[in-house]
Amino acid sequence: MSADGKFGDYGGQYVPEALMPAIEELNDAYERYVLDNEDGFMDDFRARLRDFGGRPTPLQRADRLSERYDREVYLKREDLLHGGAHKLNNALGQVLLAKYMGKERIIAETGAGQHGTATAMACAHLDMPCEIYMGERDINRQRPNVFRMKLNGSEVNPVTVGRGTLKEAISETMRDWATNVEDTHYVIGSVVGPHPFPSMVRDFQSVISEEARTQAREKLGRLPDAVVACAGGGSNTMGAFAEFVDDEETALYAVEAGGSTLEVDEEAGVAPNSASLTTGTEGILHGARTRLLQDRDGQIMESHSVSSGLDYAGVGPELAHLVDTGRVTAVNVDDDEALTAFHRLSQMEGIIPALESAHAFGYLESVAGPDAPDSEEADGLGEYVVVNVSGRGDKDLESAIEETYERDIDIAPNMDEFTGGL
């Protein structure tokens, strides 16, 4: 990364002028507190991740999956982090940073509600007032998380424009920030947005790969051959990859949401997937140049995924760059495969994953499962694979019932008694 936050041609700071002074101030704070550990900020952060967050999370051998895929499969258990997803690593880091900066109010967007929940928890923990913007559609599909945010004392503001998902929630949070920029910090939820957000969020999340690398050495006596993580904006992805990027022998797989199909409906402005790394083109959205789902004119398309946390038309600029340079391989898994993987992990390992994380397992199945074609891709995974379980699936139970019923997943339990929901 260069000083102006560019990753190759990606990244940068494409935001309204009103926000630029705040972004400069944030960049200064990032360099001092995060990079230089001024006032012991990073020590404070790490201690809170341990005591409040429950870190380190385990690297666990998945016995039955290892058997099924005929290789050593290890799970990085971010689902066991407080709040149930990797999101707390970033939220706690940013709310703490805002505190050190003397900010008085926190705002955040949320898609699945995991980032909103993590931010609400961090704000309660650090005594900061908090408002969360969430698309109306997501509010309806992630109701338990809406309640969790409110339990922690946050306000949840519904966003009704557009399709009411993550993209609109980010735009609306940026508008709030542009209005209240002097006392407010915007805790962005992934490695997206203007510099320094992509780098800073990666740094807060890289505790995942830092631990995983040490744990792999301890348990396997060597580094893994591959790390697999799902990718929406890409924060669990960059967190799981960051410390392995220089280990050329470890392959890195970012699994995007293939949605219902990779085909795009230009006319309707809809991409029925969220595979911006696989099918996107270069453009500028929400403060950064990156890969986007957009039509030929540059209008942003509505994305789709069964998992609201992956349902976003953009992706982090650094991840896009690592894909372009070939260091990270972008792959995708569709809604059906992800949902099937959700059931499989629940049944075989006793871990109900977030629908987002289920995409990573869907990829394993698609290249190394019993029905997979004997492909080179399976060889690419190697003998030791680490899969990042970015979150647990409790938040998804209602939509899992609905989606499973609609799709007729053959390994699912009999759904008849759940047709009315929980």
Add this chain to the structure above:
Amino acid sequence: MSLEDAFADGPAFVPYLAAGDPDYESSLKYVEALERGGADVIELGLPFSEPIAEGPTIQNAVVRSLEGGMTPTRFFEFVEDLDVSVPLVCMTYYNLIYRYGDESEAQRASNTSGETVSNGPRPFVEKAAEVGIEGFVVPDLPAEEADPLREACDEFGLDLVFIVAPTTRGERLDRIMEQVSGYVYVQARLGTTGAQSSVSDQTGSSLERLTDYDVPKAVGFGISSGDHAERIVASGADGIIVGSALVDIVAEGHENGDDAETVADRLETLARELKDGAVAGASQRPPHPERT
């Protein structure tokens, strides 16, 4: 006429409308009504799907215009079809400028990777110059990222207007003012666009910070009446920019199913009030220092 010339004799009235709101034909009439009402420059919005600097009024205008089929290509046709003589400024977000003419058909046919390569802002600026646009305002393009667009504007002789916010100070202000041409857009208050019932008291201090810079200063964000216009010009502005208050008229006409002529008349009336207010404000302050 150049943008700077439009500010030369008396305060400039700079109205904004989203092109194609709510449909192509009505929108042509609305923009033409602004000129009849006394517009000196017109800011024409090319709608982008993620208007992060816009409040609800203009967000809704963007939705109407996009649903009415507005695209960058249609926008340029719109500009050609417009019968106005005052200078036009295109207000849009950077991605549309950046993506325009991203590939020739030949390139697209031979490109099997599925990737499209952008040629940057140049094709958009070239086309804009061809249809007679005089300048750009790009709310999500700060001075830091503006070099490629600046270069294309210089090549084709267009102005690049920058927004100065209440939070813009010191070095940042210098950097912006070095790059700006045409006029500087003085954002009257923090937040997003939208009509307000009172004038922000941040305006005076914002203008004060800019007195030493020799470029016309147009104040926008929240102005909705002749009275606002008068006070802002009296406090030192060289022009006023008004968007949401005019868009409100378009929205209301659309909701009530009023015919385009009636809506155009209402726009002309408000435009006249705003322009008159600006002129009245100018008579309340010392004569404009001679510009070199």
